[in-house]
Amino acid sequence: MNALSCKLCSFWSSSIGKKTVVALTGIVLLLFLPGHLIGNLLFFLGPDSINAYGIFLHELGHGAVIWIARFTLLACLIAHVVATIQLVRQNKAARETQYACKATVTATRSSRLMIWSGLTILFFIIFHILHYTVRIAYDFDGPAFQTMLDGHQTLNIHQMMLVGFSNGPVTIFYIIAITCLCSHLSHGVSSVFQTLGLRTEKSASAITAFGNLYAFAIWAGFLSMPIAILFFGVGK
Ligand code: HEM
Structure with missing residues:
Protein backbone atom coordinates (compact mmCIF):
# COMPACT_ATOMS: atom_id res chain seq x y z
CA MET A 1 0.00 0.00 0.00
CA ASN A 2 1.51 3.37 -0.96
CA ALA A 3 1.58 6.44 1.30
CA LEU A 4 -1.38 8.15 -0.40
CA SER A 5 -3.76 5.19 -0.10
CA CYS A 6 -2.58 4.73 3.50
CA LYS A 7 -3.49 8.37 4.24
CA LEU A 8 -6.87 7.96 2.50
CA CYS A 9 -7.59 4.82 4.53
CA SER A 10 -6.82 6.46 7.86
CA PHE A 11 -8.85 9.56 6.79
CA TRP A 12 -11.84 7.33 5.95
CA SER A 13 -11.58 5.29 9.13
CA SER A 14 -11.54 8.41 11.32
CA SER A 15 -14.83 9.91 12.46
CA ILE A 16 -13.89 13.39 11.18
CA GLY A 17 -12.89 11.88 7.81
CA LYS A 18 -16.33 10.29 7.41
CA LYS A 19 -18.06 13.49 8.54
CA THR A 20 -16.08 15.41 5.91
CA VAL A 21 -17.15 12.91 3.23
CA VAL A 22 -20.80 13.30 4.34
CA ALA A 23 -20.45 17.11 4.20
CA LEU A 24 -18.68 17.32 0.81
CA THR A 25 -20.98 14.82 -0.91
CA GLY A 26 -23.91 16.61 0.78
CA ILE A 27 -22.81 19.88 -0.87
CA VAL A 28 -22.85 18.24 -4.32
CA LEU A 29 -26.37 16.90 -3.66
CA LEU A 30 -27.48 20.29 -2.26
CA LEU A 31 -26.27 21.97 -5.47
CA GLY A 63 -24.84 13.02 -24.46
CA ALA A 64 -21.73 12.79 -22.25
CA VAL A 65 -22.67 15.49 -19.72
CA ILE A 66 -25.82 13.76 -18.46
CA TRP A 67 -23.87 10.52 -17.89
CA ILE A 68 -21.05 12.32 -16.07
CA ALA A 69 -23.69 14.04 -13.90
CA ARG A 70 -25.47 10.73 -13.23
CA PHE A 71 -22.24 8.93 -12.21
CA THR A 72 -21.11 11.86 -10.03
CA LEU A 73 -24.51 11.99 -8.29
CA LEU A 74 -24.58 8.22 -7.81
CA ALA A 75 -21.03 8.17 -6.40
CA CYS A 76 -21.86 11.05 -4.02
CA LEU A 77 -25.09 9.40 -2.92
CA ILE A 78 -23.37 6.06 -2.20
CA ALA A 79 -20.47 7.71 -0.33
CA HIS A 80 -22.95 9.90 1.62
CA VAL A 81 -25.07 6.90 2.69
CA VAL A 82 -22.16 4.52 3.44
CA ALA A 83 -20.26 7.13 5.51
CA THR A 84 -23.47 7.99 7.41
CA ILE A 85 -24.23 4.33 8.20
CA GLN A 86 -20.69 3.81 9.47
CA LEU A 87 -20.89 6.96 11.60
CA VAL A 88 -24.17 5.74 13.12
CA ARG A 89 -22.50 2.42 13.98
CA GLN A 90 -19.57 4.23 15.62
CA ASN A 91 -22.00 6.44 17.55
CA LYS A 92 -23.98 3.41 18.72
CA ALA A 93 -20.81 1.86 20.03
CA ALA A 94 -20.17 5.05 22.00
CA ARG A 95 -23.80 5.32 23.16
CA GLU A 96 -23.06 5.07 26.89
CA THR A 97 -20.97 8.20 26.74
CA GLN A 98 -23.58 9.91 24.52
CA TYR A 99 -26.33 9.65 27.12
CA ALA A 100 -24.10 11.22 29.72
CA CYS A 101 -25.53 14.71 29.23
CA LYS A 102 -28.74 16.30 27.87
CA ALA A 103 -27.06 18.11 24.96
CA THR A 104 -25.95 14.84 23.39
CA VAL A 105 -29.40 13.30 23.88
CA THR A 106 -30.84 16.20 21.84
CA ALA A 107 -28.13 15.68 19.23
CA THR A 108 -29.00 11.96 19.10
CA ARG A 109 -32.70 12.75 18.57
CA SER A 110 -31.87 15.10 15.72
CA SER A 111 -29.49 12.56 14.14
CA ARG A 112 -32.19 9.89 14.46
CA LEU A 113 -34.53 12.19 12.52
CA MET A 114 -31.78 12.66 9.92
CA ILE A 115 -31.40 8.87 9.56
CA TRP A 116 -35.13 8.24 9.08
CA SER A 117 -35.65 11.16 6.70
CA GLY A 118 -32.46 10.09 4.88
CA LEU A 119 -33.71 6.50 4.46
CA THR A 120 -37.09 7.76 3.15
CA ILE A 121 -35.23 9.96 0.64
CA LEU A 122 -33.06 7.01 -0.43
CA PHE A 123 -36.17 4.89 -1.02
CA PHE A 124 -37.77 7.84 -2.85
CA ILE A 125 -34.72 8.30 -5.13
CA ILE A 126 -34.76 4.59 -6.10
CA PHE A 127 -38.52 4.80 -6.78
CA HIS A 128 -38.13 8.10 -8.65
CA ILE A 129 -35.35 6.81 -10.93
CA LEU A 130 -37.40 3.69 -11.73
CA HIS A 131 -40.41 5.97 -12.36
CA TYR A 132 -38.91 8.69 -14.56
CA THR A 133 -35.42 7.63 -15.71
CA VAL A 134 -35.80 3.85 -16.20
CA ARG A 135 -39.55 4.36 -16.81
CA ILE A 136 -40.79 0.96 -15.66
CA ALA A 137 -44.18 2.02 -14.30
CA TYR A 138 -45.98 3.05 -17.48
CA ASP A 139 -45.30 2.57 -21.16
CA PHE A 140 -43.44 5.90 -21.15
CA ASP A 141 -41.41 4.76 -24.16
CA GLY A 142 -44.58 3.95 -26.11
CA PRO A 143 -46.20 6.17 -28.77
CA ALA A 144 -48.50 7.91 -26.23
CA PHE A 145 -45.42 9.53 -24.64
CA GLN A 146 -43.66 10.60 -27.84
CA THR A 147 -44.13 14.03 -29.38
CA MET A 148 -42.79 16.12 -32.25
CA LEU A 149 -40.57 19.10 -31.48
CA ASP A 150 -38.83 21.12 -34.22
CA GLY A 151 -39.39 18.25 -36.63
CA HIS A 152 -37.83 15.61 -34.30
CA GLN A 153 -39.60 12.86 -32.41
CA THR A 154 -38.86 13.17 -28.70
CA LEU A 155 -39.97 11.95 -25.26
CA ASN A 156 -42.97 13.88 -23.95
CA ILE A 157 -41.78 14.67 -20.40
CA HIS A 158 -44.77 17.00 -19.89
CA GLN A 159 -47.16 14.11 -20.56
CA MET A 160 -45.07 11.80 -18.31
CA MET A 161 -45.48 14.27 -15.45
CA LEU A 162 -49.22 14.65 -16.09
CA VAL A 163 -49.78 10.89 -16.02
CA GLY A 164 -47.35 10.28 -13.14
CA PHE A 165 -48.93 12.91 -10.89
CA SER A 166 -52.53 12.06 -11.79
CA ASN A 167 -52.01 8.93 -9.69
CA GLY A 168 -53.12 9.74 -6.11
CA PRO A 169 -50.98 7.26 -4.09
CA VAL A 170 -47.84 8.06 -6.15
CA THR A 171 -48.38 11.79 -5.66
CA ILE A 172 -49.02 11.40 -1.91
CA PHE A 173 -45.76 9.44 -1.68
CA TYR A 174 -43.93 12.27 -3.51
CA ILE A 175 -45.44 14.80 -1.07
CA ILE A 176 -44.32 12.76 1.98
CA ALA A 177 -40.84 12.08 0.58
CA ILE A 178 -40.25 15.70 -0.45
CA THR A 179 -41.38 16.84 3.01
CA CYS A 180 -38.82 14.44 4.55
CA LEU A 181 -36.26 15.80 2.10
CA CYS A 182 -36.88 19.30 3.43
CA SER A 183 -36.51 18.34 7.06
CA HIS A 184 -33.25 16.58 6.08
CA LEU A 185 -32.02 19.61 4.11
CA SER A 186 -32.70 22.19 6.81
CA HIS A 187 -30.61 20.16 9.30
CA GLY A 188 -28.12 19.16 6.60
CA VAL A 189 -27.15 22.72 5.65
CA SER A 190 -26.27 23.54 9.28
CA SER A 191 -24.34 20.27 9.65
CA VAL A 192 -22.26 21.00 6.54
CA PHE A 193 -21.18 24.37 7.95
CA GLN A 194 -20.54 22.78 11.35
CA THR A 195 -18.39 19.95 9.95
CA LEU A 196 -16.35 22.30 7.78
CA GLY A 197 -15.76 24.53 10.80
CA LEU A 198 -17.64 27.46 9.26
CA ARG A 199 -20.38 27.65 11.89
CA THR A 200 -19.48 30.07 14.65
CA GLU A 201 -21.58 31.46 17.48
CA LYS A 202 -21.95 34.67 15.46
CA SER A 203 -22.98 33.00 12.19
CA ALA A 204 -25.11 30.19 13.69
CA SER A 205 -28.49 31.93 13.43
CA ALA A 206 -27.82 33.18 9.87
CA ILE A 207 -26.82 29.65 8.81
CA THR A 208 -29.95 28.17 10.42
CA ALA A 209 -32.12 30.78 8.65
CA PHE A 210 -30.36 30.07 5.33
CA GLY A 211 -30.89 26.30 5.81
CA ASN A 212 -34.59 26.81 6.54
CA LEU A 213 -35.06 29.16 3.60
CA TYR A 214 -33.23 26.81 1.21
CA ALA A 215 -35.27 23.80 2.43
CA PHE A 216 -38.54 25.73 2.16
CA ALA A 217 -37.77 26.86 -1.42
CA ILE A 218 -36.94 23.27 -2.45
CA TRP A 219 -40.07 21.95 -0.70
CA ALA A 220 -42.45 24.51 -2.23
CA GLY A 221 -40.84 24.23 -5.68
CA PHE A 222 -40.86 20.42 -5.94
CA LEU A 223 -44.36 20.13 -4.46
CA SER A 224 -45.83 22.78 -6.75
CA MET A 225 -45.95 20.37 -9.74
CA PRO A 226 -47.56 17.27 -8.20
CA ILE A 227 -50.07 19.44 -6.27
CA ALA A 228 -50.92 21.60 -9.30
CA ILE A 229 -51.51 18.50 -11.44
CA LEU A 230 -53.37 16.26 -8.96
CA PHE A 231 -55.49 18.86 -7.18
CA PHE A 232 -55.89 21.65 -9.79
CA GLY A 233 -55.60 19.77 -13.10
CA VAL A 234 -52.89 22.18 -14.32
CA GLY A 235 -51.45 21.24 -17.75
CA LYS A 236 -54.30 18.84 -18.64
C1 HEM B 1 -41.93 17.05 -8.54
C2 HEM B 1 -40.78 16.55 -8.35
C3 HEM B 1 -39.86 15.97 -9.40
C4 HEM B 1 -40.04 15.78 -10.76
C5 HEM B 1 -41.24 16.12 -11.61
C6 HEM B 1 -38.83 15.16 -11.27
C7 HEM B 1 -38.62 14.81 -12.58
C8 HEM B 1 -37.58 14.04 -13.04
C9 HEM B 1 -37.43 13.52 -14.37
C10 HEM B 1 -38.43 13.74 -15.50
C11 HEM B 1 -36.29 12.81 -14.42
C12 HEM B 1 -35.71 12.04 -15.62
C13 HEM B 1 -34.66 12.86 -16.31
C14 HEM B 1 -34.23 12.13 -17.57
O1 HEM B 1 -33.56 11.11 -17.47
O2 HEM B 1 -34.60 12.61 -18.63
C15 HEM B 1 -35.69 12.87 -13.10
C16 HEM B 1 -34.49 12.27 -12.73
C17 HEM B 1 -33.92 12.36 -11.49
N1 HEM B 1 -34.41 13.02 -10.39
FE1 HEM B 1 -36.16 14.03 -10.32
N2 HEM B 1 -37.94 15.01 -10.23
C18 HEM B 1 -38.54 15.48 -9.07
C19 HEM B 1 -38.00 15.50 -7.79
C20 HEM B 1 -36.76 15.02 -7.46
C21 HEM B 1 -36.18 15.08 -6.15
C22 HEM B 1 -36.85 15.70 -4.92
C23 HEM B 1 -34.95 14.49 -6.23
C24 HEM B 1 -33.92 14.28 -5.17
C25 HEM B 1 -34.15 13.96 -3.93
C26 HEM B 1 -34.77 14.05 -7.58
C27 HEM B 1 -33.67 13.38 -8.05
C28 HEM B 1 -33.54 12.87 -9.34
C29 HEM B 1 -32.41 12.09 -9.76
C30 HEM B 1 -31.20 11.69 -8.91
C31 HEM B 1 -32.65 11.76 -11.11
C32 HEM B 1 -31.76 10.90 -12.03
C33 HEM B 1 -30.96 11.78 -12.89
C34 HEM B 1 -31.16 11.44 -14.34
O3 HEM B 1 -31.98 10.63 -14.71
O4 HEM B 1 -30.47 12.04 -15.10
N3 HEM B 1 -35.89 14.40 -8.32
N4 HEM B 1 -36.49 13.63 -12.27
Whole structure:
Protein backbone atom coordinates (compact mmCIF):
# COMPACT_ATOMS: atom_id res chain seq x y z
CA MET A 1 0.00 0.00 0.00
CA ASN A 2 1.51 3.37 -0.96
CA ALA A 3 1.58 6.44 1.30
CA LEU A 4 -1.38 8.15 -0.40
CA SER A 5 -3.76 5.19 -0.10
CA CYS A 6 -2.58 4.73 3.50
CA LYS A 7 -3.49 8.37 4.24
CA LEU A 8 -6.87 7.96 2.50
CA CYS A 9 -7.59 4.82 4.53
CA SER A 10 -6.82 6.46 7.86
CA PHE A 11 -8.85 9.56 6.79
CA TRP A 12 -11.84 7.33 5.95
CA SER A 13 -11.58 5.29 9.13
CA SER A 14 -11.54 8.41 11.32
CA SER A 15 -14.83 9.91 12.46
CA ILE A 16 -13.89 13.39 11.18
CA GLY A 17 -12.89 11.88 7.81
CA LYS A 18 -16.33 10.29 7.41
CA LYS A 19 -18.06 13.49 8.54
CA THR A 20 -16.08 15.41 5.91
CA VAL A 21 -17.15 12.91 3.23
CA VAL A 22 -20.80 13.30 4.34
CA ALA A 23 -20.45 17.11 4.20
CA LEU A 24 -18.68 17.32 0.81
CA THR A 25 -20.98 14.82 -0.91
CA GLY A 26 -23.91 16.61 0.78
CA ILE A 27 -22.81 19.88 -0.87
CA VAL A 28 -22.85 18.24 -4.32
CA LEU A 29 -26.37 16.90 -3.66
CA LEU A 30 -27.48 20.29 -2.26
CA LEU A 31 -26.27 21.97 -5.47
CA PHE A 32 -27.99 19.43 -7.72
CA LEU A 33 -31.46 20.07 -6.28
CA PRO A 34 -31.97 23.74 -7.33
CA GLY A 35 -30.74 22.85 -10.84
CA HIS A 36 -33.15 19.91 -11.10
CA LEU A 37 -35.97 22.03 -9.67
CA ILE A 38 -35.49 24.95 -12.09
CA GLY A 39 -35.53 22.52 -15.02
CA ASN A 40 -38.70 20.82 -13.75
CA LEU A 41 -40.49 24.14 -13.19
CA LEU A 42 -40.43 24.59 -16.98
CA PHE A 43 -43.46 22.29 -16.80
CA PHE A 44 -45.54 25.39 -16.02
CA LEU A 45 -44.41 27.02 -19.31
CA GLY A 46 -45.98 24.18 -21.30
CA PRO A 47 -44.96 20.97 -23.12
CA ASP A 48 -42.53 22.55 -25.59
CA SER A 49 -40.43 24.23 -22.85
CA ILE A 50 -39.91 21.15 -20.65
CA ASN A 51 -39.53 18.78 -23.61
CA ALA A 52 -36.92 21.09 -25.21
CA TYR A 53 -35.10 21.19 -21.86
CA GLY A 54 -35.11 17.34 -21.83
CA ILE A 55 -33.55 17.28 -25.30
CA PHE A 56 -30.98 19.90 -24.27
CA LEU A 57 -29.92 17.82 -21.22
CA HIS A 58 -29.72 14.57 -23.17
CA GLU A 59 -27.72 16.10 -26.04
CA LEU A 60 -25.35 18.31 -24.02
CA GLY A 61 -21.74 17.41 -24.86
CA HIS A 62 -22.98 14.74 -27.32
CA GLY A 63 -24.84 13.02 -24.46
CA ALA A 64 -21.73 12.79 -22.25
CA VAL A 65 -22.67 15.49 -19.72
CA ILE A 66 -25.82 13.76 -18.46
CA TRP A 67 -23.87 10.52 -17.89
CA ILE A 68 -21.05 12.32 -16.07
CA ALA A 69 -23.69 14.04 -13.90
CA ARG A 70 -25.47 10.73 -13.23
CA PHE A 71 -22.24 8.93 -12.21
CA THR A 72 -21.11 11.86 -10.03
CA LEU A 73 -24.51 11.99 -8.29
CA LEU A 74 -24.58 8.22 -7.81
CA ALA A 75 -21.03 8.17 -6.40
CA CYS A 76 -21.86 11.05 -4.02
CA LEU A 77 -25.09 9.40 -2.92
CA ILE A 78 -23.37 6.06 -2.20
CA ALA A 79 -20.47 7.71 -0.33
CA HIS A 80 -22.95 9.90 1.62
CA VAL A 81 -25.07 6.90 2.69
CA VAL A 82 -22.16 4.52 3.44
CA ALA A 83 -20.26 7.13 5.51
CA THR A 84 -23.47 7.99 7.41
CA ILE A 85 -24.23 4.33 8.20
CA GLN A 86 -20.69 3.81 9.47
CA LEU A 87 -20.89 6.96 11.60
CA VAL A 88 -24.17 5.74 13.12
CA ARG A 89 -22.50 2.42 13.98
CA GLN A 90 -19.57 4.23 15.62
CA ASN A 91 -22.00 6.44 17.55
CA LYS A 92 -23.98 3.41 18.72
CA ALA A 93 -20.81 1.86 20.03
CA ALA A 94 -20.17 5.05 22.00
CA ARG A 95 -23.80 5.32 23.16
CA GLU A 96 -23.06 5.07 26.89
CA THR A 97 -20.97 8.20 26.74
CA GLN A 98 -23.58 9.91 24.52
CA TYR A 99 -26.33 9.65 27.12
CA ALA A 100 -24.10 11.22 29.72
CA CYS A 101 -25.53 14.71 29.23
CA LYS A 102 -28.74 16.30 27.87
CA ALA A 103 -27.06 18.11 24.96
CA THR A 104 -25.95 14.84 23.39
CA VAL A 105 -29.40 13.30 23.88
CA THR A 106 -30.84 16.20 21.84
CA ALA A 107 -28.13 15.68 19.23
CA THR A 108 -29.00 11.96 19.10
CA ARG A 109 -32.70 12.75 18.57
CA SER A 110 -31.87 15.10 15.72
CA SER A 111 -29.49 12.56 14.14
CA ARG A 112 -32.19 9.89 14.46
CA LEU A 113 -34.53 12.19 12.52
CA MET A 114 -31.78 12.66 9.92
CA ILE A 115 -31.40 8.87 9.56
CA TRP A 116 -35.13 8.24 9.08
CA SER A 117 -35.65 11.16 6.70
CA GLY A 118 -32.46 10.09 4.88
CA LEU A 119 -33.71 6.50 4.46
CA THR A 120 -37.09 7.76 3.15
CA ILE A 121 -35.23 9.96 0.64
CA LEU A 122 -33.06 7.01 -0.43
CA PHE A 123 -36.17 4.89 -1.02
CA PHE A 124 -37.77 7.84 -2.85
CA ILE A 125 -34.72 8.30 -5.13
CA ILE A 126 -34.76 4.59 -6.10
CA PHE A 127 -38.52 4.80 -6.78
CA HIS A 128 -38.13 8.10 -8.65
CA ILE A 129 -35.35 6.81 -10.93
CA LEU A 130 -37.40 3.69 -11.73
CA HIS A 131 -40.41 5.97 -12.36
CA TYR A 132 -38.91 8.69 -14.56
CA THR A 133 -35.42 7.63 -15.71
CA VAL A 134 -35.80 3.85 -16.20
CA ARG A 135 -39.55 4.36 -16.81
CA ILE A 136 -40.79 0.96 -15.66
CA ALA A 137 -44.18 2.02 -14.30
CA TYR A 138 -45.98 3.05 -17.48
CA ASP A 139 -45.30 2.57 -21.16
CA PHE A 140 -43.44 5.90 -21.15
CA ASP A 141 -41.41 4.76 -24.16
CA GLY A 142 -44.58 3.95 -26.11
CA PRO A 143 -46.20 6.17 -28.77
CA ALA A 144 -48.50 7.91 -26.23
CA PHE A 145 -45.42 9.53 -24.64
CA GLN A 146 -43.66 10.60 -27.84
CA THR A 147 -44.13 14.03 -29.38
CA MET A 148 -42.79 16.12 -32.25
CA LEU A 149 -40.57 19.10 -31.48
CA ASP A 150 -38.83 21.12 -34.22
CA GLY A 151 -39.39 18.25 -36.63
CA HIS A 152 -37.83 15.61 -34.30
CA GLN A 153 -39.60 12.86 -32.41
CA THR A 154 -38.86 13.17 -28.70
CA LEU A 155 -39.97 11.95 -25.26
CA ASN A 156 -42.97 13.88 -23.95
CA ILE A 157 -41.78 14.67 -20.40
CA HIS A 158 -44.77 17.00 -19.89
CA GLN A 159 -47.16 14.11 -20.56
CA MET A 160 -45.07 11.80 -18.31
CA MET A 161 -45.48 14.27 -15.45
CA LEU A 162 -49.22 14.65 -16.09
CA VAL A 163 -49.78 10.89 -16.02
CA GLY A 164 -47.35 10.28 -13.14
CA PHE A 165 -48.93 12.91 -10.89
CA SER A 166 -52.53 12.06 -11.79
CA ASN A 167 -52.01 8.93 -9.69
CA GLY A 168 -53.12 9.74 -6.11
CA PRO A 169 -50.98 7.26 -4.09
CA VAL A 170 -47.84 8.06 -6.15
CA THR A 171 -48.38 11.79 -5.66
CA ILE A 172 -49.02 11.40 -1.91
CA PHE A 173 -45.76 9.44 -1.68
CA TYR A 174 -43.93 12.27 -3.51
CA ILE A 175 -45.44 14.80 -1.07
CA ILE A 176 -44.32 12.76 1.98
CA ALA A 177 -40.84 12.08 0.58
CA ILE A 178 -40.25 15.70 -0.45
CA THR A 179 -41.38 16.84 3.01
CA CYS A 180 -38.82 14.44 4.55
CA LEU A 181 -36.26 15.80 2.10
CA CYS A 182 -36.88 19.30 3.43
CA SER A 183 -36.51 18.34 7.06
CA HIS A 184 -33.25 16.58 6.08
CA LEU A 185 -32.02 19.61 4.11
CA SER A 186 -32.70 22.19 6.81
CA HIS A 187 -30.61 20.16 9.30
CA GLY A 188 -28.12 19.16 6.60
CA VAL A 189 -27.15 22.72 5.65
CA SER A 190 -26.27 23.54 9.28
CA SER A 191 -24.34 20.27 9.65
CA VAL A 192 -22.26 21.00 6.54
CA PHE A 193 -21.18 24.37 7.95
CA GLN A 194 -20.54 22.78 11.35
CA THR A 195 -18.39 19.95 9.95
CA LEU A 196 -16.35 22.30 7.78
CA GLY A 197 -15.76 24.53 10.80
CA LEU A 198 -17.64 27.46 9.26
CA ARG A 199 -20.38 27.65 11.89
CA THR A 200 -19.48 30.07 14.65
CA GLU A 201 -21.58 31.46 17.48
CA LYS A 202 -21.95 34.67 15.46
CA SER A 203 -22.98 33.00 12.19
CA ALA A 204 -25.11 30.19 13.69
CA SER A 205 -28.49 31.93 13.43
CA ALA A 206 -27.82 33.18 9.87
CA ILE A 207 -26.82 29.65 8.81
CA THR A 208 -29.95 28.17 10.42
CA ALA A 209 -32.12 30.78 8.65
CA PHE A 210 -30.36 30.07 5.33
CA GLY A 211 -30.89 26.30 5.81
CA ASN A 212 -34.59 26.81 6.54
CA LEU A 213 -35.06 29.16 3.60
CA TYR A 214 -33.23 26.81 1.21
CA ALA A 215 -35.27 23.80 2.43
CA PHE A 216 -38.54 25.73 2.16
CA ALA A 217 -37.77 26.86 -1.42
CA ILE A 218 -36.94 23.27 -2.45
CA TRP A 219 -40.07 21.95 -0.70
CA ALA A 220 -42.45 24.51 -2.23
CA GLY A 221 -40.84 24.23 -5.68
CA PHE A 222 -40.86 20.42 -5.94
CA LEU A 223 -44.36 20.13 -4.46
CA SER A 224 -45.83 22.78 -6.75
CA MET A 225 -45.95 20.37 -9.74
CA PRO A 226 -47.56 17.27 -8.20
CA ILE A 227 -50.07 19.44 -6.27
CA ALA A 228 -50.92 21.60 -9.30
CA ILE A 229 -51.51 18.50 -11.44
CA LEU A 230 -53.37 16.26 -8.96
CA PHE A 231 -55.49 18.86 -7.18
CA PHE A 232 -55.89 21.65 -9.79
CA GLY A 233 -55.60 19.77 -13.10
CA VAL A 234 -52.89 22.18 -14.32
CA GLY A 235 -51.45 21.24 -17.75
CA LYS A 236 -54.30 18.84 -18.64
C1 HEM B 1 -41.93 17.05 -8.54
C2 HEM B 1 -40.78 16.55 -8.35
C3 HEM B 1 -39.86 15.97 -9.40
C4 HEM B 1 -40.04 15.78 -10.76
C5 HEM B 1 -41.24 16.12 -11.61
C6 HEM B 1 -38.83 15.16 -11.27
C7 HEM B 1 -38.62 14.81 -12.58
C8 HEM B 1 -37.58 14.04 -13.04
C9 HEM B 1 -37.43 13.52 -14.37
C10 HEM B 1 -38.43 13.74 -15.50
C11 HEM B 1 -36.29 12.81 -14.42
C12 HEM B 1 -35.71 12.04 -15.62
C13 HEM B 1 -34.66 12.86 -16.31
C14 HEM B 1 -34.23 12.13 -17.57
O1 HEM B 1 -33.56 11.11 -17.47
O2 HEM B 1 -34.60 12.61 -18.63
C15 HEM B 1 -35.69 12.87 -13.10
C16 HEM B 1 -34.49 12.27 -12.73
C17 HEM B 1 -33.92 12.36 -11.49
N1 HEM B 1 -34.41 13.02 -10.39
FE1 HEM B 1 -36.16 14.03 -10.32
N2 HEM B 1 -37.94 15.01 -10.23
C18 HEM B 1 -38.54 15.48 -9.07
C19 HEM B 1 -38.00 15.50 -7.79
C20 HEM B 1 -36.76 15.02 -7.46
C21 HEM B 1 -36.18 15.08 -6.15
C22 HEM B 1 -36.85 15.70 -4.92
C23 HEM B 1 -34.95 14.49 -6.23
C24 HEM B 1 -33.92 14.28 -5.17
C25 HEM B 1 -34.15 13.96 -3.93
C26 HEM B 1 -34.77 14.05 -7.58
C27 HEM B 1 -33.67 13.38 -8.05
C28 HEM B 1 -33.54 12.87 -9.34
C29 HEM B 1 -32.41 12.09 -9.76
C30 HEM B 1 -31.20 11.69 -8.91
C31 HEM B 1 -32.65 11.76 -11.11
C32 HEM B 1 -31.76 10.90 -12.03
C33 HEM B 1 -30.96 11.78 -12.89
C34 HEM B 1 -31.16 11.44 -14.34
O3 HEM B 1 -31.98 10.63 -14.71
O4 HEM B 1 -30.47 12.04 -15.10
N3 HEM B 1 -35.89 14.40 -8.32
N4 HEM B 1 -36.49 13.63 -12.27
